[in-house]
Structure formats: C-alpha cells, structure tokens
Amino acid sequence: xxxxxxxxxxxxxFTLAWxxxxxxxxxxxxxxxxxxxxxxxxxxxxAIGGALLFPIGWVYGRLVAAMPDAAGEIAYTAAAFSRxxxxxxxxxxxxxxxIVCPWEAVAVGRIAGYIIPxxxxxxxxxxxxxxxxxxxxxxGLGLTALLTTLNYRGVRLSxxxxxxxxxxxxxxFIVFVSLGASQGSLHHLPPLFTHTPLVSFLxxxxxxxxxxxxxxxxxxxxxxxxxxxxxxxxxxxxxMAIFVGIIFYTVIIAAVAFVAPWHELTYDKFMTAVxxxxxxxxxxxxxxxxxxxxxxxxxxxxxNFVAASRLLFALGRRGLVNPRVGLIHPEHQTPSMAVLCIxxxxxxxxxxxxxxxVPITEVGSVACAIGWAATCAAYLSMGHSGKLPGHSxxxxxxxxxxxxxxxxxxxxxxxxxxxxxxxxxxGYEWLALAIWIALGALARRRKPVS
Numbered sequence: 001x002x003x004x005x006x007x008x009x010x011x012x013x014f015t016l017a018w019x020x021x022x023x024x025x026x027x028x029x030x031x032x033x034x035x036x037x038x039x040x041x042x043x044x045x046x047a048i049g050g051a052l053l054f055p056i057g058w059v060y061g062r063l064v065a066a067m068p069d070a071a072g073e074i075a076y077t078a079a080a081f082s083r084x085x086x087x088x089x090x091x092x093x094x095x096x097x098x099i100v101c102p103w104e105a106v107a108v109g110r111i112a113g114y115i116i117p118x119x120x121x122x123x124x125x126x127x128x129x130x131x132x133x134x135x136x137x138x139x140g141l142g143l144t145a146l147l148t149t150l151n152y153r154g155v156r157l158s159x160x161x162x163x164x165x166x167x168x169x170x171x172x173f174i175v176f177v178s179l180g181a182s183q184g185s186l187h188h189l190p191p192l193f194t195h196t197p198l199v200s201f202l203x204x205x206x207x208x209x210x211x212x213x214x215x216x217x218x219x220x221x222x223x224x225x226x227x228x229x230x231x232x233x234x235x236x237x238x239x240m241a242i243f244v245g246i247i248f249y250t251v252i253i254a255a256v257a258f259v260a261p262w263h264e265l266t267y268d269k270f271m272t273a274v275x276x277x278x279x280x281x282x283x284x285x286x287x288x289x290x291x292x293x294x295x296x297x298x299x300x301x302x303x304n305f306v307a308a309s310r311l312l313f314a315l316g317r318r319g320l321v322n323p324r325v326g327l328i329h330p331e332h333q334t335p336s337m338a339v340l341c342i343x344x345x346x347x348x349x350x351x352x353x354x355x356x357x358v359p360i361t362e363v364g365s366v367a368c369a370i371g372w373a374a375t376c377a378a379y380l381s382m383g384h385s386g387k388l389p390g391h392s393x394x395x396x397x398x399x400x401x402x403x404x405x406x407x408x409x410x411x412x413x414x415x416x417x418x419x420x421x422x423x424x425x426x427g428y429e430w431l432a433l434a435i436w437i438a439l440g441a442l443a444r445r446r447k448p449v450s
Contacts, residue, residue, distance in 0.1 A: 004070070005155050005333035008224045010233045012159040015166035016221060017241030020214030020303030022169070023100065024107050026252045027273065027293045031266040036423075037204035039257035040192035043250050045204025049412075050212055050246035055405035056372045057242050059379045060216045061235025066389045068222035068231070070335075071314035073371045073378075078318070080381035085374070087320045090311055091440040093371035096213050097308035098342065099364050102349035104301035105144050109136025110354070111293055114270055132353035140350050147302050148343030151309060154332050155224050158306060165299035172292035173248065176276060176285055177255045183279040184258035191263060195422075203423045206415045209372075210364040211249065215241045216372070217303060220310035305342060313338035321443045363432045366416045366425075373409035376402050 008016075025033075033042045069075040074090035113120040113136060122134040150157045193200040215238045222234065256262055256272050259279035265271040273286045313335030316326030329336035379402050381387075383394035394402070415421050416429075425433075 003328060003333055004223050004335070006224055006226055007154075007156045008159055008221055009226055009229065010237060011163060013218050013221065013225075013233065013237035014240050015162045015299070016159070016303050016306060017215045017218050017237055018244050019162050019166045019299035020097075020100075020217045020307060021212055021241060021245045021300075022214075022248055022296060023104055023211075023300030024111070024293045024297045025211050026249065026296075027270055027289065028107055028110065030253070030256055030270075030272045031268075033204060033207075033253060034257065034262050034271075035194055035266055036207070037200040038191045038193040038195075039189045039254070039262065041194065041197065041200030042204050042253045042257075045201050046208060046211075046249040046253065047246060048201075049205045049208030050242060050249065052408045053212055053215065053242050054239065055401045056376060056409060057215055057238040058235065059376050059402050059405050060219055061238050062391075063375065063379055064219040064222050064234045065231035066391060068225070068234075069314070070220055070223045070310045071318065072216070072219035072222075072311065073375050074311070074314050074318065074320070076378040076382075077374050079387060080378040080385075081374075083320075087315070087444055088440070089371055089374040090315055090320065091436075091444075092367045094308055094311045094315070095436050096210075096364050096368035096371060097217070097304045097311065098345070099367075100213075100304040101144070101301060101308065101342065101346040102352070104297050104304075105140035105346055105350045106136070106353060108143050108294070108297055108301075109133065109139045111270075111290060111297070112136070112139050114273075115290055127353050130354040132351070136353075137350060141347055143298070143301065144343055144346050144350070147298075147305050148339060150302070151305055151339045152329070152332065152334060152336055154334060155221070155306075158302060162299055162302055162306075165295045165302070169292050169296040169299065170244075170248075172288055172295065173252070176288045176292065177251060180259045180276040180279050180285060181255050184255070184260075186258070188259065188261045189257050199422055202415065202421065205412075206423050207365055209366075209369045209412050212242070212245055213364065213368040214300075214303060214307075215245070216375075217307035220307045220314075305339075305346075309335055309338040309342045312341060319445055321445060363429050363436070366413055366433065367436075369409050369413035369416075373406055373413060376406035376409060380406065 036042065037045050063076050067075055067079070071090065073093050074086050077089045078086040119135040120133055123131045124134055125132055150161055195203070218234055218237050256275045260275040262271070262275060265274050268274040273289045276289060277283060277286045312325050315321045316323050316338065325338045325341055327337045328334065380399070383391070383398065386393055416425055418424060
C-alpha cells in the first residue's frame with residue numbers, strides 16, 4: 001500500500017502509545033481533577049475509567065493485527081460502513097490527536113515561565129482574559145519546529161526521541177513520588193469527595209477519555225513496523241500502555257493528596273509541584289518534577305504529532321481530503337506533506353494561548369469516544385458478516401468483549417453531551433466542536449481519487 005519506512009519495534013509502539021497518553025495534565029490541571037472528584041473520587045475515576053478501556057484496547061489490538069493500515073479507524077469503518085462514516089470517524093479522531101499538539105506547545109511556555117519568571121513578560125495580547133507572552137510563543141514555536149523536523153526526516157529519529165523522553169519521565173516520576181510520599185500524611189487526604197460520591201466519580205470519569213487517549217495511536221504507525229515484528233505485539237503494546245497509564249495517573253493523584261493538604265493548594269499555579277515542595281521543604285524536588293514534566297510534554301507532543309500526521313496522510317491517500325497530503329517523501333519515507341501541515345496548523349493554533357486549555361479537554365474527550373465507538377461497531381459488523389481479514393465469525397466471548405467496549409465508548413460520549421449530566425458541554429465546547437465539523441465539511445472530497 002505504501003513505502004513508509006519499516007523501523008518500529010515493540011518498545012517503540014509502547015512508548016508511542018503511553019507517551020501519547022500521558023502529557024502534563026498531572027502538573028497543569030491537577031487542581032481541576034481534585035476539585036472535580038476529591039482525592040478518592042479522582043483516583044477512582046482514573047482507575048475505573050482506565051480499566052474500562054481494556055476491552056476497547058483489545059478490539060484495537062485485533063483490528064490492527066488484521067488490518068495494519070495507517071488509516072486506523074478510517075480503514076476499519078471503511079470496511080464495514082459507508083465512505084461518509086469512514087471520513088467522519090477519521091476526522092473526529094484526528095481532532096483528538098491534533099488538539100493535543102497546540103495544548104502542549106502552549107503548556108511548555110507556561111512551565112518555562114514557572115522555572116524562569118522573567119519569561120512571563122512582553123504581553124502581546126489577551127484572549128478570554130488570559131495574556132499571551134512573546135517568550136512563551138517563541139518557546140512553543142521552537143518546540144513545534146523541532147518535532148516537525150524530526151518527523152519529517154524519519155520515523156526512527158522520532159521513535160528514538162519518544163523512547164528517551166518516555167523512560168526518562170518514568171524514572172523521574174519514581175524518584176520524586178518516592179521521596180515526596182515519605183513526608184506525607186493520611187490527614188491530608190480529606191475531602192475524599194468534593195460532591196456526592198457518584199457525582200464526584202462521574203465528573204472525573206468524563207475527562208478520562210481525553211487523558212487516556214493515545215493507546216490506539218499504535219494503529220496509526222502499523223505500517224511502519226520492522227519486517228520481523230509479530231502482529232501479537234500490537235495488542236501487547238496497547239495493553240501495557242493502558243496499564244502503565246492507570247498506574248501513573250492514580251499514583252500521582254494519590255501522592256499529591258497525600259503529601260500536603262491539597263484543598264489548600266487548588267489556587268496555586270502547578271499545585272503538584274507546590275504540594276511536593278511543601279512536603280519536602282526544599283526547591284530541588286520542584287526542579288525534578290518540572291524536568292519530568294518537560295520530558296512528558298515532549299513525548300506527548302511528539303506521539304500525538306505522529307498519530308495526527310498519519311491520520312491526515314491516510315485521509316489524503318484515500319482521497320477523502322486533498323490527495324497531496326497523502327504524499328510520501330522519496331528519501332525519508334515519511335508522510336512529509338501531512339507532517340508539514342500538522343506543524344504549521346499547530347503553530348497557528350498556538351496564537352490562541354492559554355485560552356485553548358479549558359475547552360480542549362472536553363472536546364477531545366468526545367472526539368476520541370466517538371472514534372472508539374465507531375471502531376468497536378466496525379469490529380462487530382465485520383465479525384458478524386465474516387469480513388474481518390483472517391478471522392471467522394466471532395465467538396460469544398469476542399462478541400461480549402467488543403460489545404462491552406462499544407457500550408463504554410457510547411457512555412463516555414453521552415456523559416459529555418447529555419444536558420442532564422453534571423459537567424456536560426458548555427456553549428464554548430459546542431462551538432469548538434461545531435467549528436471542527438465545519439472544517440471537515442470544507443476539507444472533505446466528495447468523490448474518491450480515480
């Protein structure tokens with residue numbers, strides 16, 4: 001189907017999946033998580049919400065092994081449903097990945113400003129009351145240019161960068177959690193729930209899809225595995241990423257609530273760092289946390305950049321959008337035009353500054369839940385009709401697992417759009433979603449390439 005370079009191994013797929021999943025939310029919006037659910041409510045929300053993703057991960061593992069196509073959800077839905085459904089699914093999933101890129105590009109400026117306060121200067125303008133600083137823009141644009149260059153020049157360069165930043169993040173995470181938690185107290189944990197237990201749990205569960213999105217990014221790089229790579233490795237990488245993601249999120253939330261009285265810190269900038277500094281009584285642990293956050297930001301940005309560029313490439317290759325974005329660089333064997341497009345649009349969206357950080361979580365949650373639901377539905381449809389490559393009709397167990405995954409994805413989607421449920425979409429989120437749908441309508445090609 002293509003001549004994308006085949007250089008990815010199991011470790012690369014794990015760091016792509018987990019690295020795309022875990023960014024800097026644990027530093028930047030920890031206050032939001034704890035205010036939504038309380039210490040126990042937030043832990044339960046991520047633990048149970050993450051565990052509910054295993055059936056969806058299983059479906060992806062089966063599909064990517066049977067259909068190793070960079071199109072991912074586009075390919076799966078195209079095999080089971082109509083062309084408009086295939087495009088719509090792919091377009092929504094691209095939002096889930098792409099929207100992370102400007103988020104991280106903006107966040108790196110905020111973190112740099114925390115390390116060097118002098119960077120919070122030269123205000124250019126304000127959006128929604130939030131200032132946009134020139135040094136922040138320069139740093140974010142520089143990182144965007146770096147990752148665009150890496151992904152343009154070769155998937156192996158991008159994978160090496162992903163591996164170093166992922167394992168570096170995990171190593172520093174173990175260091176600061178171990179040292180900080182030794183100074184904590186159970187008396188810091190209350191309130192365990194900020195609302196009633198059920199409402200607290202649901203408010204956190206609503207955002208889990210956004211912060212756990214990334215395990216399925218494995219499918220976008222399926223065509224780039226080494227020739228000797230075994231197809232079973234895709235499911236291994238996906239499930240490892242989900243498991244490590246659950247452990248990471250629940251441990252960091254519990255640690256922040258344990259090391260200091262968290263309810264007193266919710267108005268502090270980067271409360272995760274503030275909590276550990278108060279527990280240890282020294283600034284050095286803040287530097288360790290910020291170093292971990294920067295590495296985590298780099299890998300999350302890069303992983304979602306890879307996934308978004310491959311989806312855009314696949315849309316172009318299938319003639320669903322302008323075919324020029326489906327071109328492959330003859331020397332580097334990368335989707336070069338798609339990479340450049342993602343880089344340029346990320347840079348443009350950065351101009352929105354911090355104003356994009358609030359509604360982005362909500363819209364991303366629905367976008368990925370739509371993609372997960374469509375993928376599970378496509379698997380069930382192909383399993384029923386016998387169209388799944390290399391497989392016969394699904395067994396009862398396979399039906400049950402995929403059906404449960406479909407129900408989970410639909411429930412996560414409804415939790416954000418049904419007005420009766422606390423934490424549903426506000427007008428800003430609906431507006432952002434409507435703008436993305438309108439852009440898709442403009443970009444979509446009505447006829448396939450001949």
